[in-house]
Amino acid sequence: MTAVALAPTAVAPARPGGLLTGTGTLLRLALRRDRVRIPVTVAILVLMMESTYSAVASAYPTVEQRQALAVTISSNTAFLALLGPAQHPESLGAVACWRIGAFLALVVGILGAMTTVRHTRREEEAGRLELVGALRVGRLAALTAGLVTALVLVTVTSFAVAIPVLGEGADGALAFACQNLVAGLAGVAVAAVAVQVASVARTASSIAVSLLTLTYVLRAAADISDSVSWLSWLSPMGWGQKIDPFGENRYGLVLLGVATLAVGAAVAYRIALHRDLGAGLIADRPGPAGDPRLRSVGALTWRLQGTTLGTWVSPVAAYTLLVGFILDSVDDFAGDSPQMQQIVEQIGGKGALQDVFVVTIMSFVGLASGAYVVAALARLQTEETAGRTELLLGRSVPRTTYLLVNVAVVTVGTVVLALAAGLAMGTGYGIVAGTWGTSFWPIVGAGLVQVPAVLVVVGFMTALYGWVPRLVVLGWALVVWSLLVGLLGELLGLPSWLQQLSPFSHVPGYPLEDVTAGPLLVLTAIGVVLAAFGVVGFRRRDVVA
Amino acid sequence: MSTLAIEVAGLHKSFGTTHALDGLDLVVPAGSVAGFLGPNGAGKSTTIRVLLGLLKADSGTVRLLGGDPWTDAVALHSRLAYVPGDVTLWPNLTGGEAIDLLVRLSGRPLDQRRKDQLLQRFELDPTKRARTYSKGNRQKVALVAALATPGVELLVLDEPTSGLDPLMEAVFQRCVREATAEGVSVLLSSHILAEVEELCDTVTIIRQGKAVQHGTLAELRHLTRARVSTVVAGSTDALAALDGVHDLATTDGHVTFHVDNDALPQVTRALADLAPTALTITPPSLEELFLREYGDELAALEGAGTPAATR
Numbered sequence: 135m136t137a138v139a140l141a142p143t144a145v146a147p148a149r150p151g152g153l154l155t156g157t158g159t160l161l162r163l164a165l166r167r168d169r170v171r172i173p174v175t176v177a178i179l180v181l182m183m184e185s186t187y188s189a190v191a192s193a194y195p196t197v198e199q200r201q202a203l204a205v206t207i208s209s210n211t212a213f214l215a216l217l218g219p220a221q222h223p224e225s226l227g228a229v230a231c232w233r234i235g236a237f238l239a240l241v242v243g244i245l246g247a248m249t250t251v252r253h254t255r256r257e258e259e260a261g262r263l264e265l266v267g268a269l270r271v272g273r274l275a276a277l278t279a280g281l282v283t284a285l286v287l288v289t290v291t292s293f294a295v296a297i298p299v300l301g302e303g304a305d306g307a308l309a310f311a312c313q314n315l316v317a318g319l320a321g322v323a324v325a326a327v328a329v330q331v332a333s334v335a336r337t338a339s340s341i342a343v344s345l346l347t348l349t350y351v352l353r354a355a356a357d358i359s360d361s362v363s364w365l366s367w368l369s370p371m372g373w374g375q376k377i378d379p380f381g382e383n384r385y386g387l388v389l390l391g392v393a394t395l396a397v398g399a400a401v402a403y404r405i406a407l408h409r410d411l412g413a414g415l416i417a418d419r420p421g422p423a424g425d426p427r428l429r430s431v432g433a434l435t436w437r438l439q440g441t442t443l444g445t446w447v448s449p450v451a452a453y454t455l456l457v458g459f460i461l462d463s464v465d466d467f468a469g470d471s472p473q474m475q476q477i478v479e480q481i482g483g484k485g486a487l488q489d490v491f492v493v494t495i496m497s498f499v500g501l502a503s504g505a506y507v508v509a510a511l512a513r514l515q516t517e518e519t520a521g522r523t524e525l526l527l528g529r530s531v532p533r534t535t536y537l538l539v540n541v542a543v544v545t546v547g548t549v550v551l552a553l554a555a556g557l558a559m560g561t562g563y564g565i566v567a568g569t570w571g572t573s574f575w576p577i578v579g580a581g582l583v584q585v586p587a588v589l590v591v592v593g594f595m596t597a598l599y600g601w602v603p604r605l606v607v608l609g610w611a612l613v614v615w616s617l618l619v620g621l622l623g624e625l626l627g628l629p630s631w632l633q634q635l636s637p638f639s640h641v642p643g644y645p646l647e648d649v650t651a652g653p654l655l656v657l658t659a660i661g662v663v664l665a666a667f668g669v670v671g672f673r674r675r676d677v678v679a
Numbered sequence: 680m681s682t683l684a685i686e687v688a689g690l691h692k693s694f695g696t697t698h699a700l701d702g703l704d705l706v707v708p709a710g711s712v713a714g715f716l717g718p719n720g721a722g723k724s725t726t727i728r729v730l731l732g733l734l735k736a737d738s739g740t741v742r743l744l745g746g747d748p749w750t751d752a753v754a755l756h757s758r759l760a761y762v763p764g765d766v767t768l769w770p771n772l773t774g775g776e777a778i779d780l781l782v783r784l785s786g787r788p789l790d791q792r793r794k795d796q797l798l799q800r801f802e803l804d805p806t807k808r809a810r811t812y813s814k815g816n817r818q819k820v821a822l823v824a825a826l827a828t829p830g831v832e833l834l835v836l837d838e839p840t841s842g843l844d845p846l847m848e849a850v851f852q853r854c855v856r857e858a859t860a861e862g863v864s865v866l867l868s869s870h871i872l873a874e875v876e877e878l879c880d881t882v883t884i885i886r887q888g889k890a891v892q893h894g895t896l897a898e899l900r901h902l903t904r905a906r907v908s909t910v911v912a913g914s915t916d917a918l919a920a921l922d923g924v925h926d927l928a929t930t931d932g933h934v935t936f937h938v939d940n941d942a943l944p945q946v947t948r949a950l951a952d953l954a955p956t957a958l959t960i961t962p963p964s965l966e967e968l969f970l971r972e973y974g975d976e977l978a979a980l981e982g983a984g985t986p987a988a989t990r
Contacts, residue, residue: 259810334770334810420806423775424794429783521767525821529784530729530757611831677733679761 153407156271160279164253167288172287175245176294178614179238184298185621186234191226200229209340212459212566215354218375228380231310239317239374240350246288246321247328247342253280255329255338264411269463277406281326281399288318299380306380312388313374317585319391320370321346323398330405333414340445345452346370371395431536435543438511439510443547446506450499450551451558457495458562458577464491489646492559492580499555500584500638501617503548504591508609510544511595513605521679537672541596541665548588550614556581576645583644586657601675612636683742684864686731689850690739692725692888699725701888702739707866707881712859715868716969722888723868724764727837730866731761744833753904757786760825764838764868766817768809774820775805790829797823815932816840826854834858840874853879870964882965884972891972896965903963903971904937907946911953918949919963929970941969 200223220227292314296307325342332338349369356366366372556578564570615637640653685707692700707713728734732752745979803819923942
């Protein structure tokens with residue numbers, strides 16, 4: 135309820151305002167919008183760091199074992215590319231940080247970039263900045279608030295993930311925080327410019343993520359070949375590596391990240407000061423005046439979801455291909471270490487370490503696939519509240535068809551993802567090991583056995599959307615829960631029924647274990663029943679706009 | 680086919696504790712243009728969504744083109760076209776692609792010539808991505824898609840001209856007239872009274888989920904008073920004394936008053952005796968009708984003085 139004064143009131147003379155007027159208010163708004171997102175992100179990453187640290191501690195407890203590991207790594211190109219060299223085997227902290235560092239830095243960088251885009255260009259694209267810009271708000275306030283929000287996230291994350299290794303030495307932990315922070319600052323810097331250049335949030339995100347991935351590749355190239363080792367000076371991932379936590383601890387290099395941010399922000403501010411609201415440097419090109427192929431909900435769904443699937447398939451395929459390259463040398467790491475054998479036992483098999491590795495990586499692919507399903511099907515709710523579902527259902531489109539087409543496209547997507555992962559890993563392995571016949575199909579199979587578990591996620595999302603669309607976010611809870619159970623289930627000693635709530639806990643560890651049809655059929659059946667239940671709900675409920 | 684394109688009786692629909700529709704009645708005879716009037720929040724869009732089978736009625740009867748909009752939605756939708764009041768399109772589809780898709784999803788083939796003609800008439804560039812369209816242009820995309828759908832028997836238009844400029848509104852009105860000439864029925868929800876007056880055969884005014892007035896414009900006008908403006912030389916006392924004359928006011932020989940429709944014969948006779956040198960009798964406008972229905976609300980708003988609650 136707002137009161138509107140009809141009688142004229144005295145107008146106060148306008149207070150002078152600067153370019154940054156209103157930043158504080160916008161910042162509070164942004165932090166409020168992210169009040170769940172930021173803590174959840176931080177918690178997940180801290181748990182990942184904790185699980186890595188304890189895994190390294192139990193697999194390589196002695197200096198000798200870690201030295202053996204470092205030697206093996208230094209002779210393995212694929213590992214050098216993925217993780218970089220293990221520099222200080224004498225320190226457990228250094229090895230734990232090395233094990234996850236390259237990956238974590240990339241993640242923190244991407245998080246910084248995505249958060250920047252979310253609070254700047256996405257707001258602008260949605261037209262909300264127009265509303266805000268008409269208020270007593272400075273021209274640079276929204277950009278500044280977005281940047282500060284992203285900086286809060288990357289700073290908190292960078293320091294929080296160092297907590298698990300704090301016991302190994304405060305200096306090293308601080309250096310590890312700096313390592314992540316450098317990447318995070320660079321991510322924010324890159325995104326600050328990207329959101330000025332691209333007029334569409336998605337384009338800005340892909341520009342920023344591609345550039346960050348490129349810096350990861352530069353670092354990898356530098357680690358592989360001494361002749362181009364200077365390349366890592368061009369990469370924030372390389373700077374992070376040179377900070378060398380639990381080794382040299384060169385905190386000062388964090389200034390390179392600060393400098394990058396300063397340059398990025400300066401460029402962004404300059405463009406922002408001179409461009410129109412809603413405009414970017416990349417103009418929208420005109421498209422076709424019609425499309426004869428666009429004749430069904432299926433065609434539309436492929437068109438809308440196809441690019442989404444592509445953005446999930448390519449990193450998964452690239453990652454699994456790299457893993458395939460490494461796979462042949464995994465056996466080297468176990469050596470005669472009884473601890474490692476013990477881990478293998480724990481995972482539940484006496485087979486080759488290679489198989490354990492395949493199973494582990496494929497379970498991550500399964501989870502990634504689950505995340506894809508949640509993202510893709512949560513979009514149905516966005517479409518509905520935006521009023522586009524109404525536009526379709528106002529035409530001669532049955533509700534069942536609409537929902538099932540979307541479910542079918544996403545289901546095909548999960549199979550494509552699993553297949554792509556299997557084929558990429560099998561191919562990578564085949565190239566390095568030179569053997570195809572005996573290993574290729576089992577690896578592909580290891581990817582495909584994930585599909586029934588992902589189908590449960592499909593069914594769960596369909597049921598949520600069919601009955602209570604505003605609860606589709608619960609899909610993320612299922613995926614995150616499954617991730618935590620996968621990472622920490624055994625470690626935390628969670629009761630087995632809690633662990634079994636994760637559909638992925640029922641996936642057979644093929645090729646380590648044999649595949650039995652039972653669990654796969656049950657998972658598939660649960661997925662199908664849930665989806666059917668969702669369709670029933672969608673046929674009965676109101677379509678809201 | 681039924682002689683009624685739309686027949687709604689005693690329709691109720693609640694969202695939680697909000698009673699959006701409270702026993703609404705609405706009738707659209709086949710081949711006619713029905714205006715559906717009411718301020719924001721009166722329940723116009725809710726009614727239309729029930730008519731499209733997007734919302735399920737709590738109680739009451741709803742018939743659309745002789746069928747049940749909830750159970751026969753798909754079959755009925757191939758015989759109608761709908762333009763929402765607030766059009767959202769797929770951001771990375773062009774306007775032309777969205778039109779093609781929407782027409783085809785009605786189960787009808789696309790008539791390219793018809794589409795091109797409409798694009799030209801509405802001056803819409805179909806090659807632009809939908810995210811770059813203004814509100815008016817998004818509205819045009821939905822209008823072109825609706826009007827380009829061949830074989831449609833009913834147009835359901837929810838404030839279709841919000842965001843259109845007056846030139847485009849004229850184009851829209853011509854298009855609707857062409858459609859009705861082919862026998863298409865139209866339900867036009869609007870709060871632009873001039874548009875309804877221009878296009879509609881019948882009008883339903885709703886208020887808080889209930890129809891408060893329904894009839895042809897002529898019938899509704901009959902319910903209220905005509906406005907007379909004249910210039911006479913002599914005394915107007917005789918006129919003022921007549922039954923059915925209200926609010927008579929004289930300024931420098933210029934006389935204005937309201938007159939009940941059934942009192943017009945006596946009043947015109949009395950006027951003739953006064954030898955008027957100028958005379959206009961204006962039928963009540965839709966605006967007056969509308970204000971009469973909502974007059975108490977307006978009075979309450981104004982009477983309450985400065986702080987008025989907005990809803």
